[in-house]
Amino acid sequence: MKYWKGIEELESAPEFMQSAFAEFMPVKESHESNDATSAPRRDFLKLMGFGVGAAVLASCETPVRKAIPYLNKPEEVDPSISNFYASTYFTGSDYNAVLVKARDGRPIKLEGNPESPITRGGLSARAQAAVLSLYDGGRLQNFAIKGQKADVKQVDQEIRSKLAATTGRIAIVSPTIISPSTKKAIAEFAARYPSTTHVMYDAQSATGLLQANSGVVPGYDFSKANVIVSLGADFLGTWISPVEYARQYVVNRKVSTDKRTMSRHFQFETAMSLTGTNADVRVPIKPSELAATTLAIYNFVVNGTAIGEVFSAKEAGGKSDPRNAKLQTAAQELKNSGSTGLVVSGSNDPAVQALVTAINQALGNAGTTISAAQSNVRQGDDARMAALVNDMNNGSVGAVIFYNANPVFNHPLGSKVKSGIAKVPLTISLNDRLDETGSLCQYAAPDNHWLESWNDFEPKAGYLSLSQPVITPLFTTRQAQESLLKWAGNNTTYYKYLRANWRGITPTDAAWDKVVHDGVATGTALPTATAMTPMSAAAAASQLSGAAKPSDTIELALYEKVGLSADGCGANNPFLQELPDPISKATWGNYIAVPHAMAVAKKWEQNDVVKVTANGYSIELPVLIQPGQANGTVGIALGYGRTLAGKAGDKVGENAAPLAMTTNGIQYMNTVTLEKTSSTSPIAQTQTHQTLMDRRPVVQENSLANYKKDPKKVTEYEKISTPDGLEAPEKVSLWQDYQYNNHHWGMAVDLNSCIGCGSCVVGCQTENNIAVVGKQQVINRREMHWMRIDRYYSSDTHKDSFETKGKLSTYAAMEDPSENPQVIHQPMMCQHCNHAPCETVCPVLATTHSTEGLNQMTYNRCIGTRYCANNCPYKVRRFNWFSYYSNDKFEIVNGHMFTDLGRMVLNPDVTVRARGVMEKCSFCVQRIQLGKLEAKKQKRRPMDGEIVTACAQSCPTEAIVFGDMKDPNSRISKLLRREDGERAFHSLASINVQPNVTYLTKIRNSESEFFAPEVEEKA
Structure with missing residues (x-):
């Protein structure tokens, strides 16, 4: 088994070999140097747009009746003490129940709400980063008429007057709304103006799924599934409710001494997705092959028809395509699983979804893997939106109100929406900024940020949650619901309106206070969804059987990234822009993902710019050679290419939404033509920046079959033979062993x-004041994340050497190992080694070992020699090349005071690092100290679970366990005792640095048997 991080490492490309073990890469760009004054202006302009001035003014202008005078302060509010408030994060597609951490009235961090029965304390990367958007200076800070600042009363008066005079249809356009009170406010507006219609659309549409299930999104329970077949649904990354599904999914993926069974997961998809990397069996297919795949499974499970030759490959030489055997296995195991089987599909084709529904019904999984509580997200209707666009262009719409909707950018018919807006007499934007759509509207009445707002939500039938304001509005904005009510003649505040709407659920003030405190409740308040007549399975099968067969044309798959949503609403958030994609490890922009075979055939190199054309629309993007991308296809991420998002998000990547097919609803696929240009554009990737020590075991995995045979043999422990009587070399050390008498902190x-x-990466970043550095600095290998997720590809077939022509390899008489590799993810942070190599080489004792097992950094002692980074085998130490948070030449040259962003999101419990200082994971020592002090005040030891690192707290799957290894009753102690001799191992154990981070070997339930592998970082 060979492990590799990317094509360049697989092929031992000269560029990779030159820099693989260079700890500090020299900056080659002529416009770059280590001098702050020469940093390029454009890169760091992307990080700007977040202002502190407005927040200061907001606190000064706060009405006295709402102020909290500290001379007579509430008992629970103390300076320097954090308060937590339950709230809800929802942007039209992503739902997370959250706890907002506020310090002196300033929100600084989001945590998952453990009271939520849906997200159960987990949090997505997008939700983790959402607190930063509160302080976004790109938000519209006042009401406006034709882009110019206007008085609120004047805007209200003119809008009411024009609405009353409107003779045509009035349309409210929004993404999915799951707020019962908001829908009631819209209904009240419609009662005042009877010609009003509310049209919802989603940038990543699920209309096909709705049509196949009578207008609702089914509730899924992956925790009860023994066999999962996913047909292009990235349910762990972006599909419907990934935080909820991820927590369910791992229930049947965890193994232990007492549980030696796992679910089996088959994934059929085009682009390598987060879900695909976790599948036991992954099958790359073209988008056009998805229909035939679904039909074959349907015919086998429902009608008992043999699978046959669904796939055919020209290179198979007359032999059956190996994908047929995998499809047969998936269908057979699914049929055998009965009610514990589950099929999901990410297709937006109603016929495909109709067959998926029929398969699930045939399995009899209603009440097991299909739950009664349907999801209320993704309620957008493609047909209604397309009809509205046509009506706008033919002049039958008299007024249109855009409520947090930006269809000019994120809808495939965006150009028609733009032309239609110009033909509508009255256009109003409730969006938070003058974005691509709002800038075309006559009036702007910007909505509050969700952290400044009251609202309610019903993400699933029977499950409710609330959001509450945790700060006074920073700008002159107003809740969109309140604007609609005011224009309808109702002058009540939205809080009073919301409270009145909840009287039936919380009739008493005590009941209301409890819901506000908990953030969640049970009950149903949304109106019944509009029923849709589903296509019959027979009609769907007939339609798909007559579908066009795959041709030699290149097919495009449009997808959504884990970090940046398809609607582009997070584009101006630097935390999300700099979050490495879990698969490609790319930051700051999108690209064309192409399979290795296509790159070889077309003689494309990574970073070559290629022109993509479909629907008469063209974009130019750099090539990224992506292992696992289906042959004959390319992939492009949605959500990029904003032009009016803000300084961080403008002109980052290209907008791929117009490339989608708009026949039969919106289909996120198309046939495209590709044309290489003469340009190149570097992609800012991180996956090969930290190359670990050569030929050492870093990560381990094995098969479930081997685990069942002997759990103690699935993990490799390197043994070095020695003459009798001599101690093994890996046990010889220059360090004296530490004695931990009180606490010994560790992580598993x-x-x-x-x-x-990647949720843990952003959680760590927001908790520990980790700087954003920009695209060029990422290219220069200077990213600052304390925690990274190493993504390793592996394959059973490989060659130790490759024939090369130029920079591209050809694989003679063998399967290309990059065609469909397996993937394993490994969180990597400071290992807090008991025999830490960094500690011995620091000339000023800036890095030392604590009496509780922590590797500490004393920042004001560090002089930046970087010896410790050079000596760290895990490559987890970061050097501050610039003073990212201070007002020096670096920020002045870039035209903005970067400190504004830092000041608003800084955690005052964590030191802000200066230029020339090393930094790295501290195991969130500030949280450890707080927990110890709270326990000390109560004259006891900290209880297990009271002290949790930011990464462990954010993890939606509870993959990270942190605690005191001196406490025999702690989770980590019990876990390590249970796994001792089975799956527990230390990364790079043979060098005997004795880390305090323990990993548990990954077990796969795959159809192939293979030996217990080791990661080899080959130089």
């Missing part, structure tokens, strides 16, 4: 539970 990471979603 279960690789079976880690799905690689």
Whole structure:
């Protein structure tokens, strides 16, 4: 088994070999140097747009009746003490129940709400980063008429007057709304203006799924599934409710001494997705092959028809395509599973979804893997939106109100929406900024940020949650619901309106206070969804059987990234832009993902710019050679290419939404033509920046079959033979062993539970004041994340050497190992080694070992020699090349005071690092100290679970366990005792640095048997 991080490492490309073990890469660009004054202006302009001035003014202008005078302060509010408030994060597609951490009235961090029965304390990367958007200076800070600042009363008066005079249809356009009170406010507006219609659309549409299930999104329960077949649904990354599904999914993926069974997961998809990397069996298919795949499974499960030759490959030489055997296995195991089987599909084709529904019904999984509580997200209707666009262009719409909707950018018919807006007499934007759609509207009445707002939500039938304001509005904005009510003649505040609407659920003030405190409740308040007549399975099968067969044309698959949503609403959030994609490890922009075979055939190199054309629309993007991308296809991420998002998000990547097919609803696929240009554009990737020590075991995995045979043999422990009587070399050390008399902090990471979603990376960043550095600095290998998710590809077939022509390899008489590799994700942070190599080489004792097992950094002692980074085998130490948070030449040259962003999101419990200082994971020592002090005040030891690191707290799958290894009753102690001799191992154990981070070997339930492998970082 060979492990590799990318094509360049697989092929031992000269560029990779030159820099693989260079700890500090020299900056080659002529416009770059280590001098701050020469940093390029454009890169760091992307990080700007977040202002502190407005927040200061907001606190000064706060009405006295709402102020909290500290001379007579509430008992629970103390300076320097954090308060937590339950709230809800929802942007039209992503739902997370959250706890907002506020310090002196300033929100600084989001945590998952453990009271939520849906997200159960987990949090997505997008939700983790959402607190930063509160302080976004790109938000519209006042009401406006034709882009110019206007008085609120004047805007209200003119809008009411024009609405009353409107003779045509009035349309409210929004993404999916799951708020019962908001829908009631819209209904009240419609009662005042009877010609009003409310049209919802989603940038990543699920209309096909709705049509196949009578207008609702089914509730899924992956925790009860023994066999999962996913047909292009990235349910762990972006599909419907990934945080909820991820927690369910790992229930049947964890193994232990007492549980030696796992679910089996088959994934059929085009582009390598987060879900695909976690599958036991992954089958790359073209988008056009999805229909035939679904039909074959349907015919086998429902009608008992043999699978046959669904796939055919020209290179198979007359032999059956190996994908046929995998499809047969998937269908057979699914049929055998009965009610514990589950099929899901990410297709937006109603016929495909109709067959998926029929398969699930045939399995009899209603009440098991299909739950009664349907999801209320993704309620957008493609047909209604397309009809509205046509009506706008033919002049039958008299007024249109855009409520947090930006269809000019994120809808495939965006150009028609733009032309239609110009033909509508009255256009109003409730969006938070003058974005691509709002800038075309006559009036702007910007909505509050969700952290400044009251609202309610019903993400699933019977499950409710609330959001509450945790700060006074920073700008002159107003809740969109309140604007609609005011224009309808109702002058009540939205809080009073919301409270009145909840009287039936919380009739008493005590009941209301409890819901506000908990953030969640049970009950149903949304109106019944509009019923849709589903296509019959027979009609769907007939339609798909007559579908066009795959041709030699290149097919495009459009997808959504884990970090940036398809609607582009997070584009101006630097935390999300700099979050490495879990698969490609790319930051700051999208690209064309192409399979290795296509790159070889067309003689494309990574970073070559290629022109993509479909629907008469063209974009130019750099090539990224992506292992696992289906042959004959390319993939492009949606959500990029904003032009009016803000300084961080503008002109980052290209907008791929117009490339989608708009026949039969919106289909996120198309046939495209590709044309290489003469340009190149570097992609800012991180996956090969930290190359670990050569030929050492870093990550381990094995098969479930081997685990069942002998759990103690699935993990490799390197043994070095020595003459009798001599101690093994790996046990010889220059260090004296530490004695931990009080606490010994440690961490365990279960690789079976880690799905690689990156939530922990952003959680660590917001908790520990980690700087954003920009695209060029990422290219220069200067990213600052304390925690990274290493993504390793592996394959059974490989060659130790490759024939090369130029920079591209050809694989003679063998399967290309990059065609469909397996993937494993490994969180990597400071290992807090008991025999830490960094500690011995620091000339000023800036890095030392604590009496509780922590590797500490004393920042004001560090002089930046970087010896410790050079000596760290895990490459987890970061050097501050610039003073990212201070007002020096670096920020002045870039035209903005970067400190504004830092000041608003800084955690005052964590030191802000200066230029020339090393930094790295501290195991969230500030949280450890707080927990110890709270316990000390109560004259006791900290209880297990009271002290949790930011990464462990954010993990939706509970893959990370942190605690005191001196406490025999702690979770980590019990876990390590249970796994001792089975799956527990230390990364790079043979060098005997004795880390305090333990990993548990990944177990796969795959059809192939293979030996217990080792990671080899080959130089």
